[in-house]
Amino acid sequence: MADRYPFSKIESKWQKHWADNKTFKAIDNLKDKPKYYILDMFPYPSGSGLHVGHPEGYTATDIVARYKRMRGFNVLHPMGWDAFGLPAEQYAIETGIAPSIKTVENIATFKRQIQSLGFSYDWDREINTTDEAYYKWTQWIFLQLYNKGLAYQSEVAVNWCPALGTVLANEEVINGKSERGGHPVVRKPMRQWMLKITAYADRLLEDLEGLDWSESIKDMQRNWIGKSEGAEVNFRIADQDLSLDVFTTRPDTLFGATYMVLAPEHPYLEKITTPDYVAQVNAYRVLAERKSDLDRTDLAKGKTGVFTGAYAINPVNDTLIPIWVSDYVLMSYGTGAIMAVPAHDTRDYEFATAFDLPIQEVVSGGDITKEAFTQIEDGLMINSSTKDGQFSINGMKPSKAIQVTIDWLEESGKGKRAINYKLRDWLFSRQRYWGEPIPVLHDGTSTIPLSDSDLPLTLPVLDRIKPSGTGESPLANAKEWLQVVDPSSGKVYTRETNTMPQWAGSCWYYLRFIDPDNHERAWDLEKEKYWMPVDLYIGGAEHAVLHLLYARFWHKVLYDLGYVSTKEPFQKLVNQGMILGMDGEKMSKSRGNVINPDEVVKQYGADTMRLYEMFMGPLERSKPWNTSGIEGVYRFLNRLWRHFVKDDGGLIALSDEEPDAETMTMMHASIKKVQSDLDNLAFNTAISQLMVFSNHLRELSEVPRQALETLVMLLNPFAPHISEELWALMGNETTLAYHVWPEYDEKMLVRDTITMAVQVNGKVRAQLEVEVDAEKEHVLAMAHEHVSVKQHMEGKTIVKEIVVPNRIVNIVVR
RNA sequence: GCCAGGGUGGCGGAAUUGGUAGACGCAGUGGACUCAAAAUCCACCGGUGGCAACACUGUGGGGGUUCGACUCCCCCCCCUGGUACCA
Numbered sequence: 001m002a003d004r005y006p007f008s009k010i011e012s013k014w015q016k017h018w019a020d021n022k023t024f025k026a027i028d029n030l031k032d033k034p035k036y037y038i039l040d041m042f043p044y045p046s047g048s049g050l051h052v053g054h055p056e057g058y059t060a061t062d063i064v065a066r067y068k069r070m071r072g073f074n075v076l077h078p079m080g081w082d083a084f085g086l087p088a089e090q091y092a093i094e095t096g097i098a099p100s101i102k103t104v105e106n107i108a109t110f111k112r113q114i115q116s117l118g119f120s121y122d123w124d125r126e127i128n129t130t131d132e133a134y135y136k137w138t139q140w141i142f143l144q145l146y147n148k149g150l151a152y153q154s155e156v157a158v159n160w161c162p163a164l165g166t167v168l169a170n171e172e173v174i175n176g177k178s179e180r181g182g183h184p185v186v187r188k189p190m191r192q193w194m195l196k197i198t199a200y201a202d203r204l205l206e207d208l209e210g211l212d213w214s215e216s217i218k219d220m221q222r223n224w225i226g227k228s229e230g231a232e233v234n235f236r237i238a239d240q241d242l243s244l245d246v247f248t249t250r251p252d253t254l255f256g257a258t259y260m261v262l263a264p265e266h267p268y269l270e271k272i273t274t275p276d277y278v279a280q281v282n283a284y285r286v287l288a289e290r291k292s293d294l295d296r297t298d299l300a301k302g303k304t305g306v307f308t309g310a311y312a313i314n315p316v317n318d319t320l321i322p323i324w325v326s327d328y329v330l331m332s333y334g335t336g337a338i339m340a341v342p343a344h345d346t347r348d349y350e351f352a353t354a355f356d357l358p359i360q361e362v363v364s365g366g367d368i369t370k371e372a373f374t375q376i377e378d379g380l381m382i383n384s385s386t387k388d389g390q391f392s393i394n395g396m397k398p399s400k401a402i403q404v405t406i407d408w409l410e411e412s413g414k415g416k417r418a419i420n421y422k423l424r425d426w427l428f429s430r431q432r433y434w435g436e437p438i439p440v441l442h443d444g445t446s447t448i449p450l451s452d453s454d455l456p457l458t459l460p461v462l463d464r465i466k467p468s469g470t471g472e473s474p475l476a477n478a479k480e481w482l483q484v485v486d487p488s489s490g491k492v493y494t495r496e497t498n499t500m501p502q503w504a505g506s507c508w509y510y511l512r513f514i515d516p517d518n519h520e521r522a523w524d525l526e527k528e529k530y531w532m533p534v535d536l537y538i539g540g541a542e543h544a545v546l547h548l549l550y551a552r553f554w555h556k557v558l559y560d561l562g563y564v565s566t567k568e569p570f571q572k573l574v575n576q577g578m579i580l581g582m583d584g585e586k587m588s589k590s591r592g593n594v595i596n597p598d599e600v601v602k603q604y605g606a607d608t609m610r611l612y613e614m615f616m617g618p619l620e621r622s623k624p625w626n627t628s629g630i631e632g633v634y635r636f637l638n639r640l641w642r643h644f645v646k647d648d649g650g651l652i653a654l655s656d657e658e659p660d661a662e663t664m665t666m667m668h669a670s671i672k673k674v675q676s677d678l679d680n681l682a683f684n685t686a687i688s689q690l691m692v693f694s695n696h697l698r699e700l701s702e703v704p705r706q707a708l709e710t711l712v713m714l715l716n717p718f719a720p721h722i723s724e725e726l727w728a729l730m731g732n733e734t735t736l737a738y739h740v741w742p743e744y745d746e747k748m749l750v751r752d753t754i755t756m757a758v759q760v761n762g763k764v765r766a767q768l769e770v771e772v773d774a775e776k777e778h779v780l781a782m783a784h785e786h787v788s789v790k791q792h793m794e795g796k797t798i799v800k801e802i803v804v805p806n807r808i809v810n811i812v813v814r
Numbered sequence: 815g816c817c818a819g820g821g822u823g824g825c826g827g828a829a830u831u832g833g834u835a836g837a838c839g840c841a842g843u844g845g846a847c848u849c850a851a852a853a854u855c856c857a858c859c860g861g862u863g864g865c866a867a868c869a870c871u872g873u874g875g876g877g878g879u880u881c882g883a884c885u886c887c888c889c890c891c892c893c894u895g896g897u898a899c900c901a
Contacts, residue, residue: 004853216818220896223817228900248901261901303899326899333900340901346815347899422900541895578895615839617827621820622894629826632839635854642854685828688838695838757834762882764834788868802881808833812881 004634005641007605011721015118023737024065024120026076028515029530036073037531038065039510039570041539041547042080044502045106046087050113051587052595052613052625057538057576059610060619060681062119064536066717067678069120070741076531077120078513080127081107085502086169089434092465099434099465103130113597117606118721120737125516129505130434134512136456137522138504139439141554144561146440146449150196153447156427158471160188165469167431190471193429193438193498197553201225201421203567204552212572214620217544224545226422231406233339233415235260237272238311238320244268247334247420250344250376251409252393252401255384256362257339258352260312260323261305263331264288272323274309281308281325288327303328303351314339315414316386326351334420343368363398426550428501433465433474435499441484442494457495472497506547507554510534510569525563533566538619541575548573574681577622579613584624595625607719608634614683614718636691637722640715643698644708644726651729652703659704664748666696667707671744674714683718690715705730710742758783759810760792768809776803783809 065077088099159168163183230249305326342352349372366373385392393401409415439450460481468476515523581593617623670693677686716723758766766786796813
């Protein structure tokens with residue numbers, strides 16, 4: 001590669017220039033410019049360093065940030081580190097190296113790699129979730145939640161591995177064995193912290209409406225929240241002074257309820273099971289409990305269950321229906337009990353068929369001898385009236401019958417309208433060392449939150465991090481840290497050994513970026529008002545549900561407390577697609593298809609890397625890496641350099657004449673195209689336009705200064721180093737970063753003549769060069785003259801002639 | 815199963831409100847330069863037929879609407895992501 005342009009010299013020069021001059025420092029509360037807050041999902045600094053997927057999103061946000069600055073915005077574009085997490089802890093257990101030390105190393109690597117790409121972050125705002133000065137405020141937010149009654153403790157089963165003496169995350173358990181060592185894992189109930197996210201379910205759902213997010217991500221969140229409306233119906237137990245509530249979305253099918261099912265964990269089972277059935281019910285419960293230890297997917301294979309010997313009374317027709325127990329009913333949803341309507345529910349149908357239970361049709365329109373009829377739209381109610389005829393929904397559409405039945409249930413005191421959510425409360429504690437300590441004390445009977453002045457509660461330095469053996473986190477080994485003696489009363493308290501999950505730090509980092517050095521409070525309210533909401537948030541789709549839902553939840557709590565001014569944190573969200581390996585597969589070490597960004601930068605430079613990642617295809621789509629594809633954009637930059645820079649390093653002579661008409665049109669068209677593509681994050685087509693424009697300029701014998709300046713300005717967001725260098729070579733003394741974006745003139749886009757296609761029966765037969773807005777008659781006359789048009793019309797009659805001005809002519813003949 | 819997104823040359827991908835399918839780039843072929851190669855530059859480049867002009871055909875498959883469909887409607891197939899007995 002003899003003539004390649006000196007990218008490494010140029011890139012290090014400008015990176016140093018930007019850093020020395022703090023070119024990208026964001027100014028708080030600036031009034032004379034509109035603000036624009038553009039955020040990346042900050043990375044977990046793993047030991048393996050950056051992979052090419054990271055810079056895809058970062059390049060996209062950087063391009064927008066640089067573009068917005070040129071458009072006159074005050075841009076906040078920060079970066080930080082989500083550095084708590086399991087890998088560092090595992091590494092510590094294996095090697096004895098403290099997570100804090102390893103984390104610092106990893107961050108240094110990530111930072112060096114990110115900086116080598118020339119991103120325009122305001123590094124003065126860098127934050128790190130493992131920093132005491134940061135997690136002090138994570139703990140403070142936890143206390144806000146606690147004081148608001150949104151944090152509580154509960155016994156929840158965890159994956160306990162006796163051999164390792166530790167609790168495992170779900171992803172560390174494979175087929176009931178520990179991922180490391182293959183030891184047996186059992187479910188063990190432990191005291192856990194929960195956050196009451198369910199209290200915000202409705203608002204998390206409703207407020208999605210106003211957000212500029214892709215419909216698919218909104219849908220994923222909606223499905224996760226899983227709101228369903230229906231009724232709670234009360235069933236009395238025959239011969240006992242007990243009753244059971246069930247939740248159903250189909251109260252219209254109440255007359256078709258032929259049995260009832262309880263979840264194996266349902267507390268009523270002990271009360272209602274008749275003596276004859278106790279043995280089999282207990283056996284089933286044990287079986288079900290063990291089953292949940294196995295892979296859950298096995299459960300779907302077929303329905304199992306046993307009869308309890310008890311009967312319930314169907315409140316609409318007083319029919320006695322048997323009560324069964326089966327694990328297809330989940331204790332964690334609804335009331336843990338269902339009314340089964342086999343004729344109109346696929347699962348109930350399967351169960352009834354397996355155990356020979358009666359199937360009663362109450363909605364006509366299907367064939368219940370074959371399968372459950374679940375269509376709610378096309379069908380009419382049948383067999384649905386009380387014995388005395390006082391209440392009947394026969395002949396109604398199910399949708400109507402649902403409402404009528406609920407009204408009747410409420411009037412007769414047999415049930416009520418009800419709403420259920422799939423969303424569960426958030427299991428917030430982890431039995432880990434490397435996380436934010438939960439700032440509470442225990443005295444054996446109650447839990448006492450720390451006061452704000454006791455924060456941060458820092459992690460104790462341990463000689464060696466090892467499992468406690470009890471299932472508690474390694475913090476249980478830190479005896480001195482664990483015990484707190486009240487100096488006045490002498491009373492002894494114990495610290496909480498659970499820590500927060502990795503989600504905690506990332507739930508509010510976007511707020512800390514606003515005011516990262518504030519020691520008095522988490523952030524300043526004025527600055528928050530100025531910068532929020534985040535205008536554009538870009539990151540991977542893997543966080544589409546949990547991170548975004550948790551962060552939105554915290555944000556709403558903070559909103560209720562008056563600490564933030566917007567209901568939602570992230571106004572516009574875009575998920576970048578995955579970059580696949582050359583083989584079209586997900587990049588992974590085991591496949592050996594990982595591309596190292598350091599290598600790419602070394603060989604081609606940061607500008608080429610940035611340009612290529614954006615040129616590959618639409619941001620949101622997954623696309624495979626192609627090493628020879630990168631050569632293409634590299635050649636583009638090389639050609640640009642070689643054509644305009646002489647061997648001695650000076651710029652070629654530019655013409656100060658007005659560009660010719662064609663160049664002028666193309667220049668304005670390019671501004672328009674690049675600008676609208678940037679507004680739509682369509683980087684690939686914008687780059688294509690830059691190539692077209694630059695190819696044109698290379699064909700000119702004399703290059704007009706104005707045209708080259710425009711090209712360099714348009715290129716700047718994408719390839720800022722080479723752009724700044726060319727800009728400086730053109731004699732400009734100030735940075736291009738804040739230079740005003742060129743304006744296009746719509747008038748310049750209008751050309752005198754235009755090429756129109758002429759079709760005969762929909763097939764293109766000729767091209768006409770006509771004046772813009774030429775008369776229809778004139779165009780048709782020209783078309784008729786054309787040799788090949790004539791040929792295809794010969795001997796036929798004209799049926800119809802269509803002229804779309806400036807576009808197309810179609811002559812229909814027969 | 816359900817929800818969402820997608821299927822266009824050898825490859826990545828372009829195509830305003832339906833209006834010349836394949837922009838831009840890669841790979842490939844031919845040529846220039848070179849002792850030679852690399853790099854660079856020029857030309858060609860969906861398929862079939864033809865020396866060529868040109869003709870036919872072509873956007874996952876089938877049908878429809880229209881003067882005209884990658885684009886709109888119906889049915890089907892395949893791929894990716896999410897979710898999974900949520901009553």
